[in-house]
Amino acid sequence: MKANRPKRDVHPDLARERLKCNFNIEEVTNIIDGGKDKTLERKKIEDIALNNGACLDEIPDECLSIKERYENAIRKSCIYSNIVRNEMLEITGMENFESPVLRRTADAFFKDISPFMLHLGMFVPTLIGQSTPEQMAEWLPKALDMKIIGAYAQTELGHGTFIRGLETTATYDPDKEEFVLHSPTITSYKWWAGGLGKTANHCVVMAQLYTQGECHGTHLFIVQIRDLDTHMPLPGIKVGEIGPRMGFSSADNGFLGFNSFRIPRQNMLMKHAKVEKDGCYVKSAKHGKLTYGTMVFIRVTLVSEMSFNLSKAATIAIRYSAVRRQTELRPNEPEPQILDYPTQQHKLFICIATAHAFQLTSKWLWDTFQAVMADVRKGNVDALPELHALSSCLKAVSTSDALSHIEQCRFACGGHGYMLSSNLPFIYSFVAATRTYEGDYTVLLLQTARFLVKAWEQAESGNNVTPTVAYLNRTANTKRVVWDNTHEGIIQSFQAIAAGKIGQCVRSIRDRIKSGMDYEDAWLMTTVQLVAAAEAHCRAVLVNTYWNEMIRLTKSSSANVKTVMHQLAVLYLMYWALEKTGDLLKYSSVSKQDLDDLQRRYEELLAALRPNAVSLVDAFDLRDEILHSSLGSYDGCVYERLMEEAQKSPLNAEPVNPSFHKYIKPLMQGKL
Numbered sequence: 001m002k003a004n005r006p007k008r009d010v011h012p013d014l015a016r017e018r019l020k021c022n023f024n025i026e027e028v029t030n031i032i033d034g035g036k037d038k039t040l041e042r043k044k045i046e047d048i049a050l051n052n053g054a055c056l057d058e059i060p061d062e063c064l065s066i067k068e069r070y071e072n073a074i075r076k077s078c079i080y081s082n083i084v085r086n087e088m089l090e091i092t093g094m095e096n097f098e099s100p101v102l103r104r105t106a107d108a109f110f111k112d113i114s115p116f117m118l119h120l121g122m123f124v125p126t127l128i129g130q131s132t133p134e135q136m137a138e139w140l141p142k143a144l145d146m147k148i149i150g151a152y153a154q155t156e157l158g159h160g161t162f163i164r165g166l167e168t169t170a171t172y173d174p175d176k177e178e179f180v181l182h183s184p185t186i187t188s189y190k191w192w193a194g195g196l197g198k199t200a201n202h203c204v205v206m207a208q209l210y211t212q213g214e215c216h217g218t219h220l221f222i223v224q225i226r227d228l229d230t231h232m233p234l235p236g237i238k239v240g241e242i243g244p245r246m247g248f249s250s251a252d253n254g255f256l257g258f259n260s261f262r263i264p265r266q267n268m269l270m271k272h273a274k275v276e277k278d279g280c281y282v283k284s285a286k287h288g289k290l291t292y293g294t295m296v297f298i299r300v301t302l303v304s305e306m307s308f309n310l311s312k313a314a315t316i317a318i319r320y321s322a323v324r325r326q327t328e329l330r331p332n333e334p335e336p337q338i339l340d341y342p343t344q345q346h347k348l349f350i351c352i353a354t355a356h357a358f359q360l361t362s363k364w365l366w367d368t369f370q371a372v373m374a375d376v377r378k379g380n381v382d383a384l385p386e387l388h389a390l391s392s393c394l395k396a397v398s399t400s401d402a403l404s405h406i407e408q409c410r411f412a413c414g415g416h417g418y419m420l421s422s423n424l425p426f427i428y429s430f431v432a433a434t435r436t437y438e439g440d441y442t443v444l445l446l447q448t449a450r451f452l453v454k455a456w457e458q459a460e461s462g463n464n465v466t467p468t469v470a471y472l473n474r475t476a477n478t479k480r481v482v483w484d485n486t487h488e489g490i491i492q493s494f495q496a497i498a499a500g501k502i503g504q505c506v507r508s509i510r511d512r513i514k515s516g517m518d519y520e521d522a523w524l525m526t527t528v529q530l531v532a533a534a535e536a537h538c539r540a541v542l543v544n545t546y547w548n549e550m551i552r553l554t555k556s557s558s559a560n561v562k563t564v565m566h567q568l569a570v571l572y573l574m575y576w577a578l579e580k581t582g583d584l585l586k587y588s589s590v591s592k593q594d595l596d597d598l599q600r601r602y603e604e605l606l607a608a609l610r611p612n613a614v615s616l617v618d619a620f621d622l623r624d625e626i627l628h629s630s631l632g633s634y635d636g637c638v639y640e641r642l643m644e645e646a647q648k649s650p651l652n653a654e655p656v657n658p659s660f661h662k663y664i665k666p667l668m669q670g671k672l
């Protein structure tokens, strides 16, 4: 049911904030969107999807039962998919079906997550990345047209990280030209796949391939699990939902077991390896990990996803902080807006800067991904290890940073930030999952560390290394970099910290081997340092990329936009330099005086950004329908909205709850 929202005047405090703005907001929006044409396209798509109110709920999702919430999510997913299918893809183009604009617009429909998200987010990309042309022609049109709905079932009860340890088997039977899928143990049950529990009728399954008596490792298969007409699980399939979790409440994450379930030979996704009719296994991939391609794709997209979530949290917290007044600074003076407190600015302005840093870096990463994939299609896989290292660490650090900044946004909103109607708890619990899924934080940083150790050894022996670690050629054999408080100086210090930490890891591993450990144990004992080194490398990549992209993208901007974009990037550099003072003292010549100066300049920068704060979040251009927040709406009518949302609590539907007569009254009367 559609909800009617009263239109209100903008709160005077927010209106005053907007008058203080000294830059052109639209120009900044265009930079974030990737160009004026992209902004126009986004707005057009948002208008199509959101102007008829189909996305609004009368009863908040959180007040519904699990079943009602799922059913409501399905209802809205169908409306939204229909809009995507009939109207949006025409604008974005079929090849851009995963466009962040679709993802962003979907948020207006779902406070939590759509049960179709994994269909569009992982099932379809897997078809595109892992099918032969014939397979693609068979399944992709059906999937894009929602004739089949898919999930991505890789993780099992017993294994998520260690893919090679998955237990589900796919054994080829040449007589029938079929694969037999089987779940031999309880730990081999697929677990977690979004949309699998109740929604999907197909899924991509990762299983150990056996043919001619030999195991060839994990491969991907497309499997129909439910009848298309009745939606009943097919014989041999045991499928269901895994139960309530911290977030992802409407995504029907599922479990799946196979009892000698048969699928045709053609259902093995055969782009990188195939099984012939007679059972002969033929590998065509030039790189052993190309079947992990969907994960790399999602890791790449998650960086922009983090920017989006952070921009939502920052918008909510900054608008609220402009309206909220608290505590007298001086006797008998009005209470200041909490945004005037430097401590509040310290919590929040880094969120704006980080949203920009992630957005600009994500575009660069996306271009890198596209270029590497184009090479792979031509048979050149040389750049794959660097892409894997890069996407792994950027996924790990962006999800982890976004999570802690979003929590800061909640802290910044005091008690009201704890209300579900603020939307901050939803954003937080959604982002909390991103730190784990598509590769856990620690695990992915250790993948990057493998690459870094090799790169360090190459640089040490005087060989040139790949672009993202080129700083090692300069710094691998340097003890401490000379501190210089310009942006170039700070970026170089981050590179020196990364090089210093990687070098220290290499020395620790070598020392441990010298003292008798084998390589595996020496590596294992060094993993705490290796994670820190990979994180440092990622920070070096982030500061460098953000800075370079900011300069490139503001070349033709107006002077005040240049200034404010520059201020945000400097803030980002200074914030992280101050967070990492211990490392700076270890790997650069920075002095206590230099750090005191840096702290003072950082505080001055917070003050300089203060008048533009509200306009900087306005530049994210997030419609109220997308924010879903009583604290963050454009008009800033925070208290009216909190009260309005409170009225929707089911507990307010009747003046006296029946439990009073059933329990409380008897207790009061001593009759219980």
Ligand SMILES: CCCCCCCCCCCCCCCCC/C=C/C(=O)SCCNC(=O)CCNC(=O)[C@H](O)C(C)(C)COP(=O)(O)OP(=O)(O)OC[C@H]1O[C@@H](n2cnc3c(N)ncnc32)[C@H](O)[C@@H]1OP(=O)(O)O
Pocket: 077, 080, 081, 097, 098, 099, 102, 103, 106, 114, 116, 117, 118, 120, 121, 122, 152, 154, 155, 160, 161, 162, 163, 164, 194, 289, 290, 292, 293, 295, 296, 298, 301, 384, 385, 388, 437, 438, 439, 440, 443, 447, 450, 451
């Ligand atoms: C109506 C609704 C509308 C909605 C619209 C929506 C639009 C779309 C929106 C999109 C949003 C997306 C949301 C997505 C939600 C996702 C939900 C979650 C899904 C999942 O989590 S799926 C499961 C993911 N699982 C993982 O990520 C597992 C993590 N583990 C691994 O990746 C690997 O096992 C490993 C990397 C940790 C180790 O693998 P393995 O043991 O096989 O490898 P080794 O450690 O032995 O390494 C060997 C060498 O291989 C290299 N390597 C490893 N991986 C790769 C790779 N991918 N590419 C290249 N190279 C790779 C290693 O580095 C090693 O190299 P070396 O040279 O030997 O060192």
Ligand SMILES: Cc1cc2nc3c(=O)[nH]c(=O)nc-3n(C[C@H](O)[C@H](O)[C@H](O)COP(=O)(O)OP(=O)(O)OC[C@H]3O[C@@H](n4cnc5c(N)ncnc54)[C@H](O)[C@@H]3O)c2cc1C
Pocket: 118, 152, 153, 154, 155, 158, 159, 160, 161, 162, 191, 192, 193, 194, 248, 253, 433, 436, 437, 438, 439, 440, 441, 442, 443, 446
């Ligand atoms: C909301 C959500 C949605 C998901 N959706 C899907 C989906 O659609 N499809 C799907 O297939 N999967 C999905 N997953 C599963 C997800 O991909 C896995 O949970 C994730 O890859 C982590 O694996 P795990 O749970 O087995 O953790 P584990 O690997 O058991 O990790 C547990 C801990 O051990 C540590 N650890 C593990 N290995 C190492 C190591 N080698 N070195 C050091 N430390 C290590 C980790 O750092 C972590 O702290 C989803 C998960 C969530 C939370």
